Amino acid sequence: MPSAPNPFDSARHGWLAVEVTDELTFATLDLDDESPDRTARVNGWLDAILRGFHQSQPNEGFREEWLAAARADRAVIRGAWATPVAGLSNEVPVATFGHLVKTMNAGAETMPAWMITDVTVAPTHRRRGLMRRLMTENLEAAVAADVPAAVLTASEGAIYQRFGFGPATRESRVRVETSSRFRLRERADDGGQVAIVPSGEAWPFVEKVFARHHELTRGSVGRPGYYESWVKGYDWEEMSEDRKQRIAVRLDADGAPDGFVVYAMKRPGDVTEVAVRDLVSATPAAHLALWQFLADIDLAEVVTAAAPVVDHLTHALVNHRVRRVTAIQDHLWVRILDLVVSLEARPWFSDDSLVLRVEDSLGHADGTVRIDATGGRATIASTSDEPDVTLDVETLGTLYLGDVSVDPLAQAGRISGSDEALRRFAALADGSPSPHCSTHF
Ligand SMILES: CC(C)(COP(=O)(O)OP(=O)(O)OC[C@H]1O[C@@H](n2cnc3c(N)ncnc32)[C@H](O)[C@@H]1OP(=O)(O)O)[C@@H](O)C(=O)NCCC(=O)NCCS
Incomplete structure (x- = not known):
């Protein structure tokens, strides 16, 4: 046949x-x-x-x-x-x-x-x-x-x-009580303001804020195109127009957008909740001002949101217990492919010269390089020198954006080297700010 x-x-x-x-x-x-x-x-x-x-x-x-x-x-x-x-x-x-x-x-x-x-x-x-x-x-x-x-x-x-x-x-999930217990130590007073924006007008503001945030935030990745129609009111889950979504934009003293929040009201049980779908800020003050705005929404008792694991809101509150972390999950996974380019693009925190051996069973990042760091940046070059420190490419991905420091990975047996080499590597690699990726894809 x-x-x-x-x-x-x-x-x-x-x-x-x-x-x-x-x-x-x-x-x-x-x-x-x-x-x-x-x-x-x-x-x-x-x-x-x-x-x-x-x-x-x-x-x-x-x-x-x-x-x-x-x-x-x-x-x-x-x-x-x-x-x-x-x-x-x-x-x-x-x-x-x-x-x-x-x-x-x-x-x-x-x-x-x-x-x-x-x-x-x-x-x-x-x-x-x-x-x-x-x-x-x-x-x-x-x-x-x-x-x-x-x-x-x-x-x-x-x-x-x-x-x-x-x-x-x-990324954390947080549940923030917005009763009278929610109070910032100092109410943001930098001449900025928050404006509620119709979804049809929000996109240019949102785009500008994200661009500023992306430039400033370690761990941020660019946003796929579907964010635009979502901000404009398309509900990807329901596959129809979203009539519940609201957007507020924070403008700095000069009228430039430096933050936005996308939210909807929910009443899952007896409690009315402001469910934040996206909150992005380009300045610490904008972040606090947006949280104050959310807390000021009447007829609601809590705000739920995804939040950075290290969030200065905690330290700006009079009573930090109003912000409760309900979950923490891994978010962005990184796979280094080019050792030299990737390691030169990240910050280094001490002035030192150290040889790093990276093992990669797929071969892409396999190699031994010398990290020559000074003034926060490093030049990276292949070397045949004996390595001070050895790790595999998965561990390098975990370490890369600074969310995890050298010490627990070494204690877990995933980074090897002498005590002295590990101490120097930690001084080189560990440093703030803690990373945050607000893009979901
Ligand atoms: C895609 C998926 C179904 C696996 O596909 P698959 O064709 O069955 O996977 P493979 O047969 O190629 O398996 C490759 C390896 O992954 C392992 N693996 C696959 N799915 C796994 C799972 N759910 N949990 C643990 N290991 C898994 C396999 O055991 C295999 O390991 P080995 O090669 O070391 O023996 C699975 O990854 C999945 O459900 N993913 C959810 C979607 C997702 O996470 N997407 C993220 C990017 S959008």
Whole structure:
């Protein structure tokens, strides 16, 4: 019997980077190709993502919003499609993988970051090495594109270490009582003000604040395009217009935006809650002023929010117990790909010269380098000198943004060297500010 034509025949459809095995076709989709066949595959890819993350099937409006955002980001989407069986259509892939390139604030410089996202494998195809294959080739593509580090956020905690990613920033969930017990030691009085802004007018303010925040905040990564339609009132979860969302912008004494908060009112039980969806500030004063604004919302007793793990709000309160941390989770995972570029982009905290050996089973960051640090910056160069300190690339990712210091990692047996070398390495690598990433992707 003649075999059915392969619907992914690269000659007919012009798929990018196609590879066909007995059971699967791997391909990258061209988001600018509007042919019906390609549109069906892109829609299938999107269905697979939503299925993988347990969301509803997309409606037409969602598809359009998603495609516009993915195009704006120049996102690259790749998948694996199974050979059709029993006459079923196979537009929905069994594995998905995506990336986009933005920037990350590494503390001393902002450098390109390869943001991996939309990693899913269908339950019918788990544990056969599909994700390993897509991840391995994707990291090779990042190296070929000269991007010094890859980042992701993980829904599970034990998967990505094996590919060299380390959890590098954390995020708190806080519940803040806004009864009369909420009082700042000093009410912000720097001539700034908070304005409630209609969602149709908020985006230019939000964009400016985030750009300032990103430039100043170690651990911040650029925001994907879907943030824009979300701020403008599109609810990605409900797949419709969001009529509950409110936005307030903080303006400094000169009228320049230096903070914003996106929130909605909720009444999950007997307590009315201000549920903060996003709070970003570019100055410490704006952060406190936005919290004062949230506390001043009447007919609500608590504010819930994601917050930096080290949050100066705690120390600005008269009674710090009104701010209760309800959870702390890892957030941004970092995978160093280029040792020299990455290590030169981060700050160093003592003047010293030390040889670091990094082990990387995938090879990308494997090497021995000398860190020559002075005045907060370092030059990094390959060396054949004996290492003072040795660690693997996952541990380097965890250490990279300064959320974790050298000592606990050494005590856990993950950094080796003499006591003296470890003490010098800690003096070099450990230092504030603590990182924070407010971007979710
Ligand atoms: C994508 C996913 C389903 C795994 O896909 P998969 O094709 O079954 O994974 P593979 O078969 O390629 O496994 C690769 C390795 O990861 C391990 N692994 C896979 N899923 C794991 C899990 N949930 N927990 C722990 N280890 C896991 C495998 O044991 C294997 O290890 P080994 O090669 O060292 O033996 C899984 O990672 C997942 O559910 N991810 C949730 C989505 C997510 O976190 N996305 C984050 C970026 S958006």
